[in-house]
Amino acid sequence: AQKVTQAQTEISVVEKEDVTLDCVYETRDTTYYLFWYKQPPSGELVFLIRRNSFDEQNEISGRYSWNFQKSTSSFNFTITASQVVDSAVYFCALSEAWAGGTSYGKLTFGQGTILTVHP
Amino acid sequence: GAVVSQHPSRVICKSGTSVKIECRSLDFQATTMFWYRQFPKQSLMLMATSNEGSKATYEQGVEKDKFLINHASLTLSTLTVTSAHPEDSSFYICSASHRDSRETQYFGPGTRLLVL
Numbered sequence: 001a002q003k004v005t006q007a008q009t010e011i012s013v014v015e016k017e018d019v020t021l022d023c024v025y026e027t028r029d030t031t032y033y034l035f036w037y038k039q040p041p042s043g044e045l046v047f048l049i050r051r052n053s054f055d056e057q058n059e060i061s062g063r064y065s066w067n068f069q070k071s072t073s074s075f076n077f078t079i080t081a082s083q084v085v086d087s088a089v090y091f092c093a094l095s096e097a098w099a100g101g102t103s104y105g106k107l108t109f110g111q112g113t114i115l116t117v118h119p
Numbered sequence: 120g121a122v123v124s125q126h127p128s129r130v131i132c133k134s135g136t137s138v139k140i141e142c143r144s145l146d147f148q149a150t151t152m153f154w155y156r157q158f159p160k161q162s163l164m165l166m167a168t169s170n171e172g173s174k175a176t177y178e179q180g181v182e183k184d185k186f187l188i189n190h191a192s193l194t195l196s197t198l199t200v201t202s203a204h205p206e207d208s209s210f211y212i213c214s215a216s217h218r219d220s221r222e223t224q225y226f227g228p229g230t231r232l233l234v235l
Binding site (some may be wrong): 107111 | 226
């Protein structure tokens, strides 16, 4: 069974601080996808990134960066120089990547981390 | 990017009535759509997977007769909450994945259901 753990329930930072959101996952699949989604107060989930299990290169997109370490089954998300607009709930998720699998495309979500950025 | 809409965004109904929620992929064809339920300050719980032209696959513990799902076209899936009760009050979110790229799901804005 797949499982995603986001141990940090809530994080509070002051604007311009860097913040890292942790994500640890469990899966028996050899190929899988990892995702991060942002859910602002409006409720709509915003897709941030998808990472294939074969691609361990870290990725940077503006103030966002992701650190994927297969050895520790972690896929952490860092926001540099945080802003008030970053305040949201962030979800890490996992899905099976094999198209023939019965769970293909189904997402397993972590519990989410509530990030509050104070001015 | 891919756009998914939901209608209505918010609905209040009386106990015992049925409520239909629509999920549409606006700029792409979605072979598969997913329906989630989210309680306040909790994560998303997958209710069912909906494939165009076939019966939905429900997750364990989700009542098929309670939550009717229809996926009649490549751009539309509907969730009907039948004989709604106050415990059905929740935030319902749909997602859709491209026909040619099922790996990533794009989410609708969600529907807040309040059953009185």
